[in-house]
Amino acid sequence: MLRLAVLVLLLANLGYYAWSSGQLQPWGLAPQSEGEPERLQRQIAPQNLELLPAGRSTPPPAAPPATPVPAETPPAPAQVAAEPVACLQAGPMDEARAQGLRTALASLPAGSWTLEPGEVPARWMVYMGRFADEETLARKRAELRALKLAFDRPGAAFEPGLSLGRFASEEAAQRGLADLVARGVRTARVVQERAAQPRYTLVLPAATAALRAQLDALALRWDDTPLQVCT
Template identity: 65%
Template sequence: MLRLAVVLLLLANAGYYAWSHGLLQAWGLGPASQAEPQRLQQQIAPQNLRLLPPEHMVPEPSAPPASSAPPASTANDSAASAEPLACLQAGVFDARQADALRQAAASLPAGSWSLEPVPVPGRWMVYMGRFADEDALAKKRAELRALKIAYDRPGPALEPGLSLGRYSTAEGALRALAQLGEQGVRRARVVQERGDTPNYTLHLPAVSEAQRAQAEAALRTVLAGKTLRPCG
């Protein structure tokens, strides 16, 4: 058996050698030939092939040179966004002052400021007066001192008279009047010193140092002595 296997192996090697070297081409056996005639047969439309001189060759597009520096606009935007912004306010201003502020602030960037309404409630007073003359006023002051009751001037609109206290509600003023009556005070009454009035606060929600300087320059003459301060 071993001898038969050796014989078969030799025959197989001899057959492969003859096949691979084209010795069996006459019988149609052998590998595909890579000789030049066979390569020419495999070409597709060779008549369309043209050779161009170097000057007609189109260069490949080159990528733009890399740059580590960001565009100028991006750098400026980054610098601007890095600048800290502050919230500022000033007030309170009455309606007349608010009108002047609106006119002066028109030169500032749109949306950089606003006038926020601040409702100011009315105020009531426990009041005595008006007295006939300065002598009657002086006499009443002496009576109040004897009762150890504090008093104050009521303001130009209620002179000559005396204020025995100011209160944010009419109910508070009435309670104070009742207590003063128990202490011996007579002929006092509650009056409304001031009605509800709309006041305003100037608000700048987010400004840089440069914008703050611009606002202060534009509003200096209409801030009525008030200054821009941090919000809160």
């Protein structure tokens, strides 16, 4: 058996040598040739090869593409400064004064002014009077001082008399009277000092210099209701 194995191995080596050396090529048994035609067929794009000069191993980097210079942007047109405006108001004023302004301001641009309605609320008073003479008035003042109660003049419509307090509602005035009665006052009563009265406020929401000039040209008299900045 050993001899047979050695013989087989020897024959195999002889066969491989004959195959690899091309001795069996006439019978079509030979390894694939690595000759020049086969290598040329396996080249890929040989025209792209570049021969470098001595001392350089890589081609120089390609220059970056030139960045286009943007066209100069023309300067934006200068903005015209907005005309300053201010909110102005005048008042409060009564119905007669408001009606006069409606007529006088009719020549101004529409929407440049308005009369805002409001109201002066009614007011009540705890009142003593009307007294027959100054002597009676002086005696009542002395009585109130003795009771250590404050008082003042009631206004022209209620003279001669005394006011012992003014209130924003009739109910509050009645409570004030009850307190005074408890402290010894006997002849006081609650009266309405004034009824509710309409009032108006003139408002110019966006008064420009041009509008002020128009307003000045009307030569209006503001008296105790001058124009001022809106509050």
